[in-house]
Amino acid sequence: MRSHLLIAVFLALPHLFWGQFESAIELMADSSRWLNHCTTLIMEPGEEDEEDSIVQISAVNPAQLISEVDLNMFDHIYTYEAAPAIELNLNSFEDSLEIIPGYLMDDRWDNKAIHQLEELHWDLDSLMFTLTFDSCDFSFPTQHPRITSPFGPRWGRNHNGLDLGLRTGEPVMAAFEGMVRISHYSPSYGNVVVVRHKNGLETLYAHMEARFVQPGQWLQNGQIVGLGGNTGRSYGAHLHFEFRYRGNAIDPALILDVPQGKIKTSEFYLTKLNSKKPVPTSKNGKKGKSTSKGAKYHSVKRGDTLNIIARKHGSSVSKLCKLNGLRPSSVLRVGQKIRVK
Numbered sequence: 001m002r003s004h005l006l007i008a009v010f011l012a013l014p015h016l017f018w019g020q021f022e023s024a025i026e027l028m029a030d031s032s033r034w035l036n037h038c039t040t041l042i043m044e045p046g047e048e049d050e051e052d053s054i055v056q057i058s059a060v061n062p063a064q065l066i067s068e069v070d071l072n073m074f075d076h077i078y079t080y081e082a083a084p085a086i087e088l089n090l091n092s093f094e095d096s097l098e099i100i101p102g103y104l105m106d107d108r109w110d111n112k113a114i115h116q117l118e119e120l121h122w123d124l125d126s127l128m129f130t131l132t133f134d135s136c137d138f139s140f141p142t143q144h145p146r147i148t149s150p151f152g153p154r155w156g157r158n159h160n161g162l163d164l165g166l167r168t169g170e171p172v173m174a175a176f177e178g179m180v181r182i183s184h185y186s187p188s189y190g191n192v193v194v195v196r197h198k199n200g201l202e203t204l205y206a207h208m209e210a211r212f213v214q215p216g217q218w219l220q221n222g223q224i225v226g227l228g229g230n231t232g233r234s235y236g237a238h239l240h241f242e243f244r245y246r247g248n249a250i251d252p253a254l255i256l257d258v259p260q261g262k263i264k265t266s267e268f269y270l271t272k273l274n275s276k277k278p279v280p281t282s283k284n285g286k287k288g289k290s291t292s293k294g295a296k297y298h299s300v301k302r303g304d305t306l307n308i309i310a311r312k313h314g315s316s317v318s319k320l321c322k323l324n325g326l327r328p329s330s331v332l333r334v335g336q337k338i339r340v341k
Helices: 002-032 093-099 306-312 317-324
Strands: 037-041 053-056 124-129 147-149 151-155 157-159 162-165 169-172 179-184 190-197 200-206 224-227 238-245 248-250 267-271 297-299 338-339
Touching: 037 093, 179 200, 200 224, 306 317, 317 338
Parallel strands: none
Antiparallel strands: 037 053, 124 267, 147 162, 151 157, 162 238, 169 224, 179 190, 190 200, 200 238, 238 248, 297 338
């Protein structure tokens, strides 16, 4: 009889504790959505290893776990309004050095000016930036890495970043840990976020549909900064992504292996040569301004279309498209300069 009772209890145990076990599994799964690639565990005194240990969650990628972003997970959602800056209490140089990442490399901190361009003086052959200490210190900013437009000359001026393909509403992640410097709406960049990193570099995320972060907020790599979109001076959903140092644009392709969704190296060397922007070339192959002498421009007004502008200046839509790198279906914005001659 006793043996039958023990067997019955043994068989009932899984059913008695399955509910608790299932709840624990759900809690662990929910928590892992927000785990960074590296998680630091502080060991309690008396355990075998008293030092901090780094555990790599190789099978957990936050970008892959979030297939549909639940807006209830975010305390604030910013679209056209600037996100309020968190008070950092920077009363001295020492405060700034301790609180602001990379302050020794770039001692400027402005929550309004997106870029503060400063000419680089090359006392040394190169500047070395440590990007990562481990492979888990980097997260690609989009879920499906692909370039839709590269860094370099485009439409008569320099395109200072990479355009990365995504759909409106897809999550945009911070590439490295750092502090948010900019989170507002810009007429050109649309919803834009700039993050300062410990090495002094900054990354920029533009044309987003919405932002979830504030200036002064500390981010981990892989943390969602906003949703992909098509705001500002943009002609289709994509993420405009930049690297900058003291306001100077750096070709992201020097750092990123986009098809693999990885960085090329843990250390990046910025030199006088690779820091130079490519110079646009004219049709005859000579370097210089892409516009010729005697060029004439039309400033777009409300209601203007390519057809209206072409008729007004005795031109054709196809010619305007050719001069300006546009398509007949391109959407014009008020104030945009269209070359007509």
